[in-house]
Amino acid sequence: xxxxxxxxxxxxxxxxxxxxxxxxxxxxxxxxxxxxxxxxxxxxxxxxxxxxxxxxxxxxxxxxxxxxxxxxxxxxxxxxxxxxxxxxxxxxxxxxxxxxxxxxxxxxxxxxxxxxxxxxxxxxxxxxxxxxxxxxxxxxxxxxxxxxxxxxxxxxxxxxxxxxxxxxxxxxxxxxxxxxxxxxxxxxxxxxxxxxxxxxxxxxxxxxxxxxxxxxxxxxxxxxxxxxxxxxxxxxxxxxxxxxxxxxxxxxxxxxxxxxxxxxxxxxxxxxxxxxxxxxxxxxxxxxxxxxxxxxxxxxxxxxxxxxxxxxxxxxxxxxxxxxxxxxxxxxxxxxxxxxxxxxxxxxxxxxxxxxxxxxxxxxxxxxxxxxxxxxxxxxxxxxxxxxxxxxxxxxxxxxxxxxxxxxxxxxxxxxxxxxxxxxxxxxxxxxxxxxxxxxxxxx
Amino acid sequence: xxxxxxxxxxxxxxxxxxxxxxxxxxxxxxxxxxxxxxxxxxxxxxxxxxxxxxxxxxxxxxxxxxxxxxxxxxxxxxxxxxxxxxxxxxxxxxxxxxxxxxxxxxxxxxxxxxxxxxxxxxxxxxxxxxxxxxxxxxxxxxxxxxxxxxxxxxxxxxxxxxxxxxxxxxxxxxxxxxxxxxxxxxxxxxxxxxxxxxxxxxxxxxxxxxxxxxxxxxxxxxxxxxxxxxxxxxxxxxxxxxxxxxxxxxxxxxxxxxxxxxxxxxxxxxxxxxxxxxxxxxxxxxxxxxxxxxxxxxxxxxxxxxxxxxxxxxxxxxxxxxxxxxxxxxxxxxxxxxxxxxxxxxxxxxxxxxxxxxxxxxxxxxxxxxxxxxxxxxxxxxxxxxxxxxxxxxxxxxxxxxxxxxxxxxxxxxxxxxxxxxxxxxxxxxxxxxxxxxxxxxxx
Numbered sequence: 001x002x003x004x005x006x007x008x009x010x011x012x013x014x015x016x017x018x019x020x021x022x023x024x025x026x027x028x029x030x031x032x033x034x035x036x037x038x039x040x041x042x043x044x045x046x047x048x049x050x051x052x053x054x055x056x057x058x059x060x061x062x063x064x065x066x067x068x069x070x071x072x073x074x075x076x077x078x079x080x081x082x083x084x085x086x087x088x089x090x091x092x093x094x095x096x097x098x099x100x101x102x103x104x105x106x107x108x109x110x111x112x113x114x115x116x117x118x119x120x121x122x123x124x125x126x127x128x129x130x131x132x133x134x135x136x137x138x139x140x141x142x143x144x145x146x147x148x149x150x151x152x153x154x155x156x157x158x159x160x161x162x163x164x165x166x167x168x169x170x171x172x173x174x175x176x177x178x179x180x181x182x183x184x185x186x187x188x189x190x191x192x193x194x195x196x197x198x199x200x201x202x203x204x205x206x207x208x209x210x211x212x213x214x215x216x217x218x219x220x221x222x223x224x225x226x227x228x229x230x231x232x233x234x235x236x237x238x239x240x241x242x243x244x245x246x247x248x249x250x251x252x253x254x255x256x257x258x259x260x261x262x263x264x265x266x267x268x269x270x271x272x273x274x275x276x277x278x279x280x281x282x283x284x285x286x287x288x289x290x291x292x293x294x295x296x297x298x299x300x301x302x303x304x305x306x307x308x309x310x311x312x313x314x315x316x317x318x319x320x321x322x323x324x325x326x327x328x329x330x331x332x333x334x335x336x337x338x339x340x341x342x343x344x345x346x347x348x349x350x351x352x353x354x355x356x357x358x359x360x361x362x363x364x365x366x367x368x369x370x371x372x373x374x375x376x377x378x379x380x381x382x383x384x385x386x387x388x389x390x391x392x393x394x395x396x397x398x399x400x401x402x403x404x405x406x407x408x409x410x411x412x413x414x415x416x417x418x419x420x421x422x423x424x425x426x427x428x429x430x431x432x433x434x435x436x437x438x439x440x441x442x443x444x
Numbered sequence: 445x446x447x448x449x450x451x452x453x454x455x456x457x458x459x460x461x462x463x464x465x466x467x468x469x470x471x472x473x474x475x476x477x478x479x480x481x482x483x484x485x486x487x488x489x490x491x492x493x494x495x496x497x498x499x500x501x502x503x504x505x506x507x508x509x510x511x512x513x514x515x516x517x518x519x520x521x522x523x524x525x526x527x528x529x530x531x532x533x534x535x536x537x538x539x540x541x542x543x544x545x546x547x548x549x550x551x552x553x554x555x556x557x558x559x560x561x562x563x564x565x566x567x568x569x570x571x572x573x574x575x576x577x578x579x580x581x582x583x584x585x586x587x588x589x590x591x592x593x594x595x596x597x598x599x600x601x602x603x604x605x606x607x608x609x610x611x612x613x614x615x616x617x618x619x620x621x622x623x624x625x626x627x628x629x630x631x632x633x634x635x636x637x638x639x640x641x642x643x644x645x646x647x648x649x650x651x652x653x654x655x656x657x658x659x660x661x662x663x664x665x666x667x668x669x670x671x672x673x674x675x676x677x678x679x680x681x682x683x684x685x686x687x688x689x690x691x692x693x694x695x696x697x698x699x700x701x702x703x704x705x706x707x708x709x710x711x712x713x714x715x716x717x718x719x720x721x722x723x724x725x726x727x728x729x730x731x732x733x734x735x736x737x738x739x740x741x742x743x744x745x746x747x748x749x750x751x752x753x754x755x756x757x758x759x760x761x762x763x764x765x766x767x768x769x770x771x772x773x774x775x776x777x778x779x780x781x782x783x784x785x786x787x788x789x790x791x792x793x794x795x796x797x798x799x800x801x802x803x804x805x806x807x808x809x810x811x812x813x814x815x816x817x818x819x820x821x822x823x824x825x826x827x828x829x830x831x832x833x834x835x836x837x838x839x840x841x842x843x844x845x846x847x848x849x850x851x852x853x854x855x856x857x858x859x860x861x862x863x864x865x866x867x868x869x870x871x872x873x874x875x876x877x878x879x880x881x882x883x884x885x886x887x888x
Contacts, residue, residue: 026690027690027691027692028483029486029496029498029499030486030487030490030496030690030701031482031483031484031485031486031487031490032483032487032690032692032699032701033692033694034478034479034480034483035478035479036478038475038501039472039475039476039478040475041475042473042474042475043474043475043476046474046475052473052474052503053502053503053508054473054500054501054502054508054511054512055473055500055501055502056498056499056500056501057482057498057499057500057501058497058498058499059496059497064497064498064519067498067515067519068498071511071515075508075511186864186865246470246471246474246476247471248471248476248477250477255476257474257476303781305784306757306778308757311761312760312761312763312764312765312769312773313750313752313757313758313759313760313761313764313776313778314757314761315757316752316756316757316760316778316780317755317756317757317758317761317870319756320756320757320778320780321756321866321867321870323831323832323833323866324833325756325780326780326781329756329780329781330780330781330783330784331777331778331779331780331781331784331788332757332777332778332780333775333776333777333778333788334750334757334760334764334775334776334777334778335775336760336764336769336770336773336774336775336776337747337770337773337774337775339774339819340749340774340775340818340819343817343818343819344775344777344788344817344818373787373788374784374787374788375783375784375787387767388767389767389768420630422765422767423765426761426765
């Protein structure tokens with residue numbers, strides 16, 4: 001990708017523990033649902049100083065899963081983590097397949113069996129059900145099967161995790177440690193800390209490097225321009241190679257994550273100085289805070305409200321996404337129809353007729369109307385053309401006008417043009433609205 | 445996963461063409477961004493009747509990419525598709541790595557070089573830049589390098605695609621056809637049709653099966669209950685094995701996708717009958733339509749408005765997500781603070797004091813207030829406790845009250861309790877609101 005610059009961690013020889021992740025599930029492989037476990041596990045491992053070499057996705061076919069396990073084991077990894085395929089039904093095959101791959105018998109863990117039976121009983125009691133005991137207790141027994149010599153990790157749903165120790169001289173070469181975790185993200189995440197602490201896994205990641213990772217966020221900066229600055233840094237900073245830099249665009253913001261050992265603290269600090277010198281106005285965060293965090297802080301007790309047209313509620317939804325936001329978000333008006341702009345936000349019909357609903361005067365009137373009607377200190381408005389229809393030569397699809405109003409101060413407005421389809425325009429306009437608020441609050 | 449039932453397509457021997465996908469990009473591997481290309485490509489291939497065996501994700505390391513290509517080639521696939529790593533900078537290594545893997549020299553395609561140079565020139569002219577010619581023209585030349593004997597696919601950004609024909613007797617065994625596509629989803633998607641039509645790829649997928657795929661959607665049905673019905677179907681429908689069934693939960697809805705050859709039309713129709721007989725009240729769609737589609741249709745020209753508290757704008761955002769929704773969405777009020785519930789929706793303060801903001805009387809008053817204030821025919825309200833704080837014994841986190849109001853008819857209310865964290869409660873409540881509207885509109 002244009003301007004992405006990633007130093008090769010393996011080449012640098014800092015990360016000595018490498019892991020692979022196998023995501024199982026036909027619904028993931030076929031694109032029906034997008035995988036949330038692979039990225040989550042990868043982020044956690046990286047934060048621990050464990051390098052991710054490969055992620056593989058396979059369906060519920062034992063042969064394909066075995067092939068992927070063989071592939072990962074052949075890459076000389078220290079740890080393989082599998083997610084999914086631990087349910088009670090016959091097509092949930094991960095434990096049996098991994099056990100066969102690792103050359104271990106499956107044995108029932110009686111304590112685990114009792115534990116899972118108690119959980120299922122509780123569910124049924126609460127649901128007022130008394131299901132036929134046959135298939136269910138078969139399901140419970142299936143989930144209590146653990147490869148011989150492995151450590152089980154207590155379930156938070158009904159599916160326990162399994163940790164299999166690494167083996168130096170397995171029949172076909174050494175095998176890495178294998179950690180088997182369930183597919184439902186909530187279950188996997190709540191078992192994570194325990195999973196890392198059990199002996200086979202703790203041993204596998206014992207040699208990891210301890211790394212800092214820091215995030216810089218920019219708005220209105222292109223990847224290409226940042227890449228140019230990074231190339232300059234590469235030439236001018238002697239220890240630059242100790243930094244592993246990844247940049248990516250997220251909802252209109254450019255995010256740069258850097259991982260480095262403690263010994264490279266000074267060069268990272270030099271890099272931050274260099275980037276701030278080159279792109280100061282665009283850099284809005286060097287401490288990991290998001291624009292959402294900054295908005296909450298910049299309000300400093302003031303109440304905010306929204307007046308949205310083209311974003312249709314996305315700005316309000318984003319503001320209220322944060323736990324505790326009821327302390328500073330009063331609410332908002334989604335004024336999709338012109339009648340609602342006039343009726344609930346006091347935008348004069350004549351103004352809409354004269355300038356069009358997508359115009360800075362209307363954006364200003366919407367924000368000021370929200371200020372009064374919602375009884376807030378700060379208001380942000382959006383009105384634009386999200387597409388696909390409704391564009392014109394003067395106001396093509398992607399044109400969005402914003403208004404930012406505060407009690408007792410002049411209202412500011414701006415017009416931007418965003419690229420992409422309807423969803424893209426709406427998402428980029430939402431991010432822009434948050435930046436406009438933070439910029440406005442900080443101006444004085 | 446509990447109750448998922450997936451017939452093995454390979455075992456059935458219907459899908460004779462198998463493909464693998466390699467997603468490249470350190471930002472994907474490290475979890476910084478979630479991959480959109482793998483699922484998209486998988487869905488498109490499956491719709492064409494091409495089976496997906498493996499998806500692998502690797503960073504920008506040539507050795508890891510080579511290892512994954514080797515792995516996929518060894519699985520006897522007919523086609524490998526790679527995404528990403530085609531940019532102009534030095535760390536974009538896909539074409540060079542794949543060429544080396546396939547044993548082909550890189551040669552400049554002069555026509556392609558001219559084409560890309562023209563695109564970059566246009567960009568620079570529009571941006572008013574005249575960059576130093578050195579690094580840029582090196583970048584253009586890099587992107588115009590194509591493995592010898594491969595077919596290039598014209599870029600929609602600056603990165604062309606590349607199609608390498610399958611080889612029966614490569615030095616180390618046969619190699620599948622390889623299709624190299626860029627990483628930006630918009631570029632990849634706009635090049636897709638052309639990519640499938642070029643000779644090397646058309647030849648690779650020529651033997652594919654032509655399949656129908658149909659979707660059934662249910663609300664309020666558990667995966668376990670559907671799985672039980674599918675087990676019954678497996679026993680009672682003679683040709684059941686010809687169907688490949690995948691089920692998954694999405695935002696509170698259960699989705700069942702079935703793929704099958706034309707010859708299995710009758711058994712699929714029997715399966716639908718059987719599922720409707722068992723779960724009729726929960727099945728809301730057998731024709732692929734979403735609840736969003738059905739809401740738009742059920743409104744039949746009436747205007748809808750929203751009054752949201754805990755969902756904070758998500759219901760309005762979901763309604764306005766559809767292109768053309770301005771024809772039937774007037775707008776909404778996000779009444780996060782009680783003052784806004786009273787001020788903009790006429791909810792009496794005494795009612796809030798008496799029953800609490802999270803109560804059916806308040807939900808009813810919000811919906812009726814929205815009806816009047818927004819001048820709409822239909823209104824939906826939400827008020828609840830999204831968490832993590834604010835819960836009590838009587839009203840634990842996850843409790844959400846809804847109101848559904850129509851002009852000239854009695855308002856209906858309901859209370860539900862949703863599981864999970866704040867984001868989960870808000871998302872599930874949003875889906876529930878849409879179902880409440882469609883159910884209410886259809887009741888008479």
